[in-house]
Amino acid sequence: MLSEFDLIKEYFQRPQHATRAALGIGDDCALIAPTPGMQTAISSDMLVEGRHFFAGEEALRLGHKALAVNLSDLAAMGARPVGFTLALALPAADRAWLQGFAQGLFALADAFNIELIGGDTTKGPLNICITVFGEVAPGRALRRSAARPGDDIWISGTLGDARLALAAYRQELTLERSALETAAVRLHMPVPRVELGVLLAEQGIAHAAIDISDGLIGDLGHILKLSQVGATLDLDALPAGDILATRDTALRRAYSAAGGDDYELCFTAPAAARAAILTAAGSVATPVTRVGSIEAQAGLRLVDAGGAALDLQLAGFDHFTS
Amino acid sequence: MLSEFDLIKEYFQRPQHATRAALGIGDDCALIAPTPGMQTAISSDMLVEGRHFFAGEEALRLGHKALAVNLSDLAAMGARPVGFTLALALPAADRAWLQGFAQGLFALADAFNIELIGGDTTKGPLNICITVFGEVAPGRALRRSAARPGDDIWISGTLGDARLALAAYRQELTLERSALETAAVRLHMPVPRVELGVLLAEQGIAHAAIDISDGLIGDLGHILKLSQVGATLDLDALPAGDILATRDTALRRAYSAAGGDDYELCFTAPAAARAAILTAAGSVATPVTRVGSIEAQAGLRLVDAGGAALDLQLAGFDHFTS
16 A cells, blocks of 8 residues: 555656746645736636546546646636646555546646646545636636626537536437547546637636536526626527537537536627637637627527527536535 | 535625635636735645544534644745635535534634635535645745754644544543543644744744644654754653643653644744744744754654653554555
């Protein structure tokens, strides 16, 4: 059995890695030197076995996803990632698991040039808690409360394939093997839209933003509530994932509007910013799609491609009621 | 059953509370505006049921302790606390539990004028992960690697009563009810030595520091290793807790030297700083005791009050081997 300190050193300490932290792993605290004039954005997410992932999930995927969902929160704020801490409860110090987990975690960390600066390991039911830190200029953060009537509603990437994979795992429907493999990548290996979020904030071209983790309708609902506005959402304009796009209309609407685990950005921006948004998104190779409008009238109105009202019962995901 | 959002709002959101954060709970990230010129100190600790506390532990104590152990890490760095995030996995959204937990958590947070700025709640085996943020001036942090030959070794407060209470719970020994009640306060409601740590750093009068969470010998060992020095420690000079002080010499030495859960500071400082240290500690009503010396010769030498070598097998606590 590895001791706690051996474990940290062997799998999580990377002394050879060029560090942005003033002091990394190995002391009571990590130290970072904030860029003068910038605000620090902070978010914590906890992933629990059986709740956020299946028991026996591949460690590499978990390492990736645990960091990805946190980076997605920074992206939704328009903050540039700087570093993260990892607190990890493990039933046992399993070398193969740790190696895979560290591989998935650091591959994503390296892709965004951020580093693990501290954390904690303990024995216990598998639980992964990551806290990320980023930087954003004062007044530039993309806040949920900033949507205004007349804003377009935009979505990055595509929606619903993660939910489709989950449905297949749960045997709610069947997918061919190759289709499931494609959809499952969206569920297990989400790519946080960091570059897009940072550009939207830096250029000041978006108002509100949120990342879509619990389903678009539920997450957009947070923007509407905090901004004290309403919206009309064109369900047929929602960009469905490659596999979901091959399914029938009802499933496509349901899973793209309220699927969950998409980790795309939903953001609002004035119509005058359309060209700038398309240019910014293009510069970071991130597709974006206009899917509705923010309106002064409270409530969320769902419509089809022809503008006819749709009455669907679609709710976001809640960890304590579902 | 409370939904996740109701739960956060009802127990953890305090809109009436004066906020130091630029943006607190309720968005994708919290935002804090670092004090210009200061470094940010960050630490994460995860507490797991059955590992760090007994199943059925009183929620108020857990709320206190989960934050206290994190603040103790800031204290050991000499960083002034600013705020914290809380990620919480709960088997169920139990109102009485949440109320007690929030009460213990916020009482300590208010005592140090810091606030909860964000976090996460989910369903799962009870797990409490707190990440704290503090500030320290560049070059002032009390690092584990900074001990120098000739330094005194100091301890704040007293040691061993927490371990004594644990021993009584485990029926390794018996304590009278009133003695157990006194000792148990040290186990359940540790008071982080934040003011002392901040003063030591601000005044530049200490070299290295660590908080004693896994037992003095193990924790001092981290300082020795990272500072590439050795030490002599007078076990009879160790300030035993009020209840431990009434027990026999062998138990007193063992539990004060390697008990665990003390959350006192162990720090080193040059002999020239003795008067300044006593003045600083007195100004924040924190007793401090000199218990040994840092030496160039590697290794830790344990001696008794007469300076005779003691050969005790005492080890620190490790979550994966014990």
